[in-house]
Amino acid sequence: MVDLNKINIKFGTSGLRGLSSDFSPDVCHMFVTSFIKTIKDRYNFSNIAIGIDNRPSSPDIARYCISAIYSQGIDVDYCGVLPTPALAYYSFRNKIPCIMITGSHIPFDRNGMKFYLPDGEISKGDEQAIIDNVNKHVTLNIITDLPHPNESAILTYIKRYTSFFPSDLLRGKRIGIYEHSSAGRDIYNKLFSALGAETISLGRSDCFVPIDTEAVSLEDQVKAGCWAREFKLDAIFSTDGDGDRPLVADNNGQWIKGDVLGFLCSVALDVDAIAVPINCNSMIGKVGTLISVTRTRIGSPYVLDGINRLKKTGNIVAGFEANGGYILSSTICKNGRVLEHLATRDALLPALAVLSLAYQNYRNINELLATLPKIYTASDRIQDVSNEFNTLYVDNIKKEPKEYFERIGVEGSIIDINMLDGIRVVFNDNKIIHIRPSGNAPELRCYCESDSLKHAELLVQKVLNDAKFLSGISMSL
Numbered sequence: 001m002v003d004l005n006k007i008n009i010k011f012g013t014s015g016l017r018g019l020s021s022d023f024s025p026d027v028c029h030m031f032v033t034s035f036i037k038t039i040k041d042r043y044n045f046s047n048i049a050i051g052i053d054n055r056p057s058s059p060d061i062a063r064y065c066i067s068a069i070y071s072q073g074i075d076v077d078y079c080g081v082l083p084t085p086a087l088a089y090y091s092f093r094n095k096i097p098c099i100m101i102t103g104s105h106i107p108f109d110r111n112g113m114k115f116y117l118p119d120g121e122i123s124k125g126d127e128q129a130i131i132d133n134v135n136k137h138v139t140l141n142i143i144t145d146l147p148h149p150n151e152s153a154i155l156t157y158i159k160r161y162t163s164f165f166p167s168d169l170l171r172g173k174r175i176g177i178y179e180h181s182s183a184g185r186d187i188y189n190k191l192f193s194a195l196g197a198e199t200i201s202l203g204r205s206d207c208f209v210p211i212d213t214e215a216v217s218l219e220d221q222v223k224a225g226c227w228a229r230e231f232k233l234d235a236i237f238s239t240d241g242d243g244d245r246p247l248v249a250d251n252n253g254q255w256i257k258g259d260v261l262g263f264l265c266s267v268a269l270d271v272d273a274i275a276v277p278i279n280c281n282s283m284i285g286k287v288g289t290l291i292s293v294t295r296t297r298i299g300s301p302y303v304l305d306g307i308n309r310l311k312k313t314g315n316i317v318a319g320f321e322a323n324g325g326y327i328l329s330s331t332i333c334k335n336g337r338v339l340e341h342l343a344t345r346d347a348l349l350p351a352l353a354v355l356s357l358a359y360q361n362y363r364n365i366n367e368l369l370a371t372l373p374k375i376y377t378a379s380d381r382i383q384d385v386s387n388e389f390n391t392l393y394v395d396n397i398k399k400e401p402k403e404y405f406e407r408i409g410v411e412g413s414i415i416d417i418n419m420l421d422g423i424r425v426v427f428n429d430n431k432i433i434h435i436r437p438s439g440n441a442p443e444l445r446c447y448c449e450s451d452s453l454k455h456a457e458l459l460v461q462k463v464l465n466d467a468k469f470l471s472g473i474s475m476s477l
Helices: 025-039 058-071 084-094 124-132 152-162 185-194 218-231 258-268 300-313 348-361 365-369 387-399 401-407 453-476
Strands: 016-019 047-052 075-081 098-101 110-117 174-180 198-204 235-239 246-249 273-277 292-296 317-320 326-328 332-334 337-339 342-346 376-383 414-418 423-427 432-437 443-450
Touching (some): 025 058, 025 110, 025 124, 047 058, 047 084, 058 075, 058 098, 058 110, 075 084, 075 152, 084 098, 084 152, 198 218, 246 258, 258 273, 258 317, 273 300, 300 317, 326 348, 342 348, 348 365, 387 453, 401 423, 432 453
Parallel strands (some): 047 075
Antiparallel strands (some): 016 110, 098 110, 317 326, 326 342, 332 337, 376 443
């Protein structure tokens, strides 16, 4: 019998997350069979698609999950290593559920599962139902080898973009593909080449690298600048571990913030209404022609809830996050070409749409970025700090925000406080400080906004340095 109290696996902002070692055969069987039980009365299906990322623990977890599916008399469509949005798109088109084995951007020693319905992501209500329906008594026969991968999902995903964007979209452009250990690293060169680009493979890794598009490391910042100069690149494209969050650098090798990418993608696609989390840049809604902006908690399930409310208006609706993951909820027809909706986070669409917008109207990405208001954001995190500490730290700020900011040396008067997700504070000089515990890992995250990038980064460091100091005290007691 599986004792849920002895494993630290839980639903975060997007899917189940926990230590790789906790995803045992019994635990995987428990959650997968509960997922099937939760949805079988709502959907008619005879097989489930499975995909994995490049984490070393993912193949074994996939074997356990496939064995659990077989135990329920259901077939498996194994799609191998591929981006999460590629698996989801294949699932939606074929009206079958799917499970992606991925820990996305969280630390190396962890992993996870993302569950998808035949018509979209599971809801928070579905997550609770999966927990409620678990059968702790399991008997499982484990398959020895993974099935041969079906490449249809990858081909379908590539076709989504080659059928919408013109084949000469990137003609004459040199695009670096930062491959690291991304689940999509074997397809991005093919796609960008199919759209006319000269591609240069960069930074492929034999070890798993947990890239976080919201907290780009100093090492990756330096790498991008060096690559841009060395190879005379027009842009660099990359993603997080499972390919649903983009990382795009301009012609100088400067990484572009994910929410800026999302906003420009919305402009490029003539989107009417968007849903975004509260940590996205405040320029959204102040610039452009978007007729409606809904702000939500952080996490794609919450953004999807916001999108669903906006869909009632009948407009072209989308959503995105500060990490750059873009959710297109409406099918778009443009220049005689069709882009089908994809109701989950995607990394390719915002990158390609912004490159299209830049190269059709400007000489380079920098010229496009120069048209935006000078509102700068910065974000970072401290890792391996207990969830208990993170929650207590934020709760204490909520009790006495004025005293907290005075203590860490942040000047200005507070004019607005939002506690939708952690605590987000707006000051009279328009700077913003947002602090919250991560929903996926033992991390404390901070997002700041100011009229200069240097000041935004300084604010982030003031918060995190204080948290590091206090967490060190708390862990030593």
